[in-house]
Amino acid sequence: MDSINSYLFISSMLFCLGLFGVITRRNAIAVLMGVELILNAANINFVAFSKFNGMNIDGHIFSLMVIVLAAAEAAVALAIIINIYNNMNTINIDDAAELKR
């Protein structure tokens, strides 16, 4: 608990799970959830390094920024997904391939 390795272990686990989700999921919302996991993993790293670097608050500021970005990204992504659904009646990423044709 007092070593940084445990936190880094957890965050890397979280990152890989999020990556796995992004790679494997077909549903756009599920992909989005994978992205959230990756962002959380990054946040944990920021805060962990902040603590073990003499409680440098800069890391906290960064994670705050990331949280704000995540919120903005989620909002825009969900708006796009709902638009895609309205137009194509599906939210499978594979089906949204209009440009390919």
Next chain:
Amino acid sequence: MADLVFWIIAAVTIMSAAFVVLNNQLIYSAVALLFTLFGVAGLYVFLWADFIAGIQILVYVGGILVLVIFGIMLTNKIKSVRISHKSMQQGVGGVVTFWFFIFLFIALTKAPWAFSDAVEPVGTVREIGVLLLTDFLLPFEIISLLLLGALIGAAVLSRGES
């Protein structure tokens, strides 16, 4: 005691995250994400980051997760709660991400970290506030503009053609 609590929180976080990416029911995934986010907030507490932990719960659980559940509801038929969604290339993806994790693990265990210890602060809120309005004023303003833009964009996008 604290160690035990830490590992329990860590286990909950990892397990629920695994559930998020492996489960076939979208709505279950969303609920499992809730636990993951709470777990991460708990980890923040262990990292003496009380403000970030609060923000985590406030924004993620209160905002993003609700948004995700709304999204799920809006894009599926309400009557069937079991919204199934299939996964693809799970085999290859699993192998690749597993090896990716192995390498990360090797890297972080072998890295010669050199850290200085620090005294636990009374609270981080004050310091964060001061930093945001002094050193990080410009990024703060830019990120707020970005948030505003995203808000307007999301609103415009979801309003549709009308």
Next chain:
Amino acid sequence: MIENPMITFPLLILFLPLVSFIVLIFFGKKLPRQGDWVAVGSIVTTFILAVYLFVQMLTNYDANFSHGASLSWIDMGAFKIDLGILVDNLTIVMLLIVTLVSSCTHIFSLEYMKGDVRYNRYYAYLGLFTFSMNGIVLADNLISMYMSWELVGVSSYLLIGHWFEKDSAANASKKAFLTNRVGDIGFFIGIMLLYSAVGAFTFSPIFDSISGGEAIAGMTLTLAGLGIFMGAVGKSSQFPLHIWLPDAMEGPTPVSALMHAATMVAAGVYMCVRLFPIFTADALTVIAYIGAITAILAALTAITQNDIKKVLAYSTVSQLGFMVLAVGTGVYTAAFFHLLTHAMFKANLFYCSGSVIHSMHHALHEAHDHDTDPQDMRNMGGFREKMPITYYSMLISTLAIAGVPLFSGFLSKDAILAGTLAFAQQNPGHFLLPLLGFSAAAITAFYMFRLIFMTFHGKPNMKNIFKDIHESPKEMTGPIVLLGALSFFIFYTLPNNFNPIKDKGWFKDLIVPRNSAVPGSLTANEISEYAHHAHYLAMGLSLFVAAAGILLAVLMYQRQSISAEKLSEKFGFLYFWSYNKFYFDENYNRYLYQPFLRLANSISWLDWEFYDKYFINGFGKLTKLFSKISGKFDYDGIDQGLVDGFGRVSAVSGNFLRNIQTGRLQNYLLFVVAGILVIIIAQAF
């Protein structure tokens, strides 16, 4: 440079006729009156400019008067050609001659060539000729002189062959051109010899390095000088290349006056005068002999000719021989003086003959007689009353050419004969030169008066056309009167000498001989000193021979107290030699052309039967075989194997790689992650 009229005016004189040529050759047919006014206007302008230059020269009255300008044409480091003009007294006098005679010809032709089929082309070619002649006159280097030299040859070719429908005219133009080419080759060799030794084309550096005596001397210089003189032999119609000039009379008579009497044939003499400093003593001896032989041979030939223009043509050759003789004996200013006076009276003689021929032609036309030769003197006689202006003008010029005092020819011919006599006095071995010179002078007087008597005196030989003979119109008599007047001595001895037997005057003062650049030759002063000593003897002798020649002509053709027929019978072979022009053409034909043609034929046989059939065709076959093999290799090996193989490899690899491009975002992401893994592995191990 632009502000200096002594440079700009000569340039204008040079290029105005060229402009006229370009305008007329392209647009002549469309202009009113076929554009003759363009040609006449431009040439009269050049004449006025030349007169201005001449007046400038006279007011300056400076023997060393000289201007020059040049521009760099080719500059390749070591090899450098500058084109430039040189304006000194010699140039100005020559420009005046050229533009004056050219203007007269243009005006004379207005009437003479009226209604000709190629009227505009005729005037265009006259412009081209005047341009190139001025080019020779103004050149300050051998290259531009040579270019103009060739252009003169071309315009001569074009104008002799003006009536190319006539076979004789076409042949004559070809003959003139080819004969000139023979001389020009020598000219070119001479230029190259000089250039290879001296490394310059411009006159003054050449003279400088010759007088230095190190760059070129002795035999080489003699050869170079003779090569350059060969150009003059061709152009000035000297023995043995004199055969083209009599034939060139096939051209229109004004052209004969302009080119084949006054200017173009004088170009060779002008060139010799210009380049006099480069001739060695040996070269000058050769030149003197060639001149003397030409003078006597042509004079002898002229005695028996019946065509009025042929007589004048041989007379021209003979007079040119005199000029070349003068160059050879060192009194080259006398040669130039004779060039000047000869240009005036010989051009006038040709105009007068043109006037007579014109009138004969009309009369024959009236009588519907198209077989009689209008140029044959045997058909003339007694024209004196019908054509008084032509008669008196021609008489004056004849007196001039015969060397009678009061007239210009006396002064110049006397100067030449004095120089020749002085040369023989200094070198007694060369006694033949004055002998030939004086004989030629006597014969000249004789045959010229024969011409006058046969044409204008006596009884009309063709009474049926005599009533239609009449004086020519003003366009023709104008130049005749002008040039006839210029045969008087007074125009050449102004402003301080009115003595008809002394040759002092502006010419003598302004055209002074220069020293030869060749080390060890006589200085100009020595030469004129010797000539001065011989002067009175020469004058007496020349007066005597002129009188003898005229007297003989009077006796034979006016009084007819000596029968020409009996005399010709007595000297039978001489008569036939002269009548047949010493069989030059026949001998050239037999000993030069025919063997050459046979050689050419056999070579062409060799070329065609042997070289072409076996060598060239063999190569063709070999090439075909090679190309077949190479084609097969090309198609089967390169095309099918290499090129198509590349295509196939591309297609296969493309088909394979296409599978990766699924269009699925997540596949790509997977590849990215896998790629990062590979990089990590590569870095770690």
